[in-house]
Amino acid sequence: MTETLLPTAGDARLRGMIRVPGGTFTMGSETFYPEEAPLRRVSVDAFWIDEAPVTNRDFARFVEATGHVTVAEVAPDPKDYPGMPAEMARAGSLVFRKTAKPVDTSNPANWWNFEFGASWRHPLGPDSNIDTLDLWNHPVVHIAYADAEAYAGWAGKDLPTEAEFEFAAKGGLEGADYAWGDELAPEGRMMANYWQGLFPFANQCLDGWERTSPVRSFPANGYGLYDMIGNTWEWTQDWWSERPDGSKKPGGSCCAISNPKGAKRKDSFDPAQPHVKIGRKVIKGGSHLCAANYCQRYRPAARHPEMIDTATTHIGFRCVVREK
Template identity: 80%
Template sequence: MVFVPGGTFTMGSELFYPEEAPLRRVSVDGFWMDETPVTNRQFARFIEATGYTTVAEIAPDPKDYPGMLPGMDKAGSLVFRKTATPVDTSNPGNWWHFEFGADWRHPLGPDADIEALGLWDHPVVQIAYADAEAYAKWAGKDLPTEAEYEYAARGGLEGKEYAWGDELAPDGAMLANYWQGLFPFANQCLDGWERTSPVRTYPANAYGLYDMIANTWEWTQDWWTEMPEVAKKKPGGSCCTLSNPRGGKIKGSFDPAQPDVRIGRKVLKGGSHLCAANYCQRYRPAARHPEMVDTATSHIGFRCVVRAGS
């Protein structure tokens, strides 16, 4: 882990997607953060030590999913499949496919595991929120808040849209693993990777953190809200700074009396290798995305934090 000193920064963006606005001043206390996303090698140690079974390895109970189609009550998860031709990008079903037998050991489906694919030092994927939370608890750590993640991803740069400055690829340099070309059918692979890349492939930011942008989305603690929390104005009109915000309140069908029920949405941060200029330009610190907590995919991973004084 590396230490991220506390501080105040401008969170959000007003240039890309509405859910990132407004710009707001936020302060966070110092914390330790995993240098990289949790890798398959690290996650395997957790599984070996605990015998934990991930969400994707458990067949869904039809009682929890009214309207489930016949034959879908088998273990599996979502896998990205590149299309052969241009498709309607408003329909993610054109490239996301539920694959029986897909899980963290078999991120692309049951036909090949992480050993055969040579993925030990790649970020673990096919991770649902409960899986990330279980690993963090075992490791004596926690998951970051949205504010902590964004603060760390910026690496001390203020007012920049990208984690490294104002240009996505300065002088043509590939500084993160994202999709180059037209999504979801034409990936030029200028960075050398069709899917995930090994951790530490790209330069660390000023805090010494790798892959805070792209490669894989990462879970945060915060419940999703369309409009981020903003500070209320003080008497006289000046605006105060949010201190260590913890994100949205639970909404929708979540029942606090049954916290183990896998419903509700958490905030993902960082973007992934599927973010492209023509679709999902979320390879930026301010970017955020909602994800159902029971969902695992081939582009979602996580990393942990330890807060100073805890």
Template identity: 80%
Template sequence: MVERPGMRLIEGGTFTMGSEAFYPEEAPLRRVKVDSFWIDEAPVTNAQFAAFVEATGYVTVAEIEPDPKDYPGMLPGMDRAGSLVFQKTAGPVDMADASNWWHFTFGACWKHPLGPGSSIDGIEDHPVVHVAYADAEAYAKWAGKDLPTEAEFEYAARGGLDGSEFSWGDELAPEGRMMANYWQGLFPFANQCLDGWERTSPVRNFPPNGYGLYDMIGNTWEWTCDWWADKPLTPQRKSACCAISNPRGGKLKDSFDPSQPAMRIGRKVIKGGSHLCAANYCQRYRPAARHPEMVDTATTHIGFRCVVRP
């Protein structure tokens, strides 16, 4: 068999996908079968993405000025290149308003993750961030790879522990051990940093799961190639022997955000949670967790990894 450095071969199989214990979009539990595939051991790093940019001259979405025609109601002066940067608040805030901690920062991009004046010097081994879906897709194509489906990602993230809440078992911090980079404390103002990191951390910094994969949970959310659907595909017959084979997500036309009817920008599924997931805000540091993200969105907590299908 051809060896693929930096990747792991995940043998195909059947597993229980989803959860009925946390968020409604994760339900129902369903049996899913996936074929064998290779997946990157860790998220794509700043150093790897820099090599891609150097080889191709690629310019990311966050580095391009947005066209006001694509964004009805855009405020004057906002048609400048930039990206969303997380800023910790001074104290408790309205948790229903994410603008309290997310700030569109002009000049923020993958090589200036906190905005002008910041750089990736010293964090070359951290996951690349501020990558929109097209950026991740372009890198994958250049590398001769693809982006994972939602089912492939979840199957790999579980590491062979079918039905467990986390990639490592059913306890978030077994015997107090930090198993992933997530927010410990009250989000968005009090991070205890028990895991040692305020923001992203080097890939492979935490223990691998049962498949030898790192950072499948926490650190950064990761793009999948599936369009978002509020309710995932389920078997037509509710029987233990029935499983959906290699499911794909919804359709572009059904992926739009109903709360923004004028914004016709599709949403993809992101998986894995990030360093901003916390017990009091976003318990999505689990394999079953899923979230919709507009394909043009770039932030300080979204990255990606690639797959190769035999």
């Protein structure tokens, strides 16, 4: 967690940020996925949050100033991945490839490819780059947790908690499924960048975009924030737990939980990979790959675990500055 100074008038860090007032809200959902339950009352203090995700242009300034090398640009250490084939110990990242026909959606390997040389500069692989693809105003992707944390520290900011992100994403709405109301596409209007059609082979692109879109391409929410839903998943500070409050048993509380911080690192490991001791953080907001037939996580309450060493074509981030 980055230690930041309290914001003051004229604070340069607050340029491009929106102040979100503190408040109490109903967090979670009992309608979609079990990891979103239970509904619980949560309070957050006031904070400032980036109006839009960090873009490639923003991230390039950080890299130029610091010389930061992202996780995807460094070859993995085989000691961290027992059983990893030696030939995989090369720098790279996960790239989404649309399939030609319907596939088994229980196996993400059908559309994710680990491509050597893929990184934030080369989002579709070593033969692509953000300049020729004109992606400077798109969210930066292929960002592992450490990269997002390093950027936030450089900027004098933090990453949001899961509760802060969800509160901000709701834009002041209470009880609605989506950040804009209860209809995914009111009167046929696309409100966010997500997958229209049958994932992972038939994208109708009703929103105009096959992959990421420039930030601010869709309407802002009630707080004036863009892309809190869809486009790219975004990192939060919270360690993952199947129970979103960090507990192992369902149940509510008579009182609002104040500024929850998530689970402990040791409880965030993937039980399906007991030999890999790499923690998982909560990512929020869904992405351009979320679809009605596969991943209805284009909602404020949606949450998903992601290993902190993972970088993909659909994970980015934004930052916060807290008032206390």
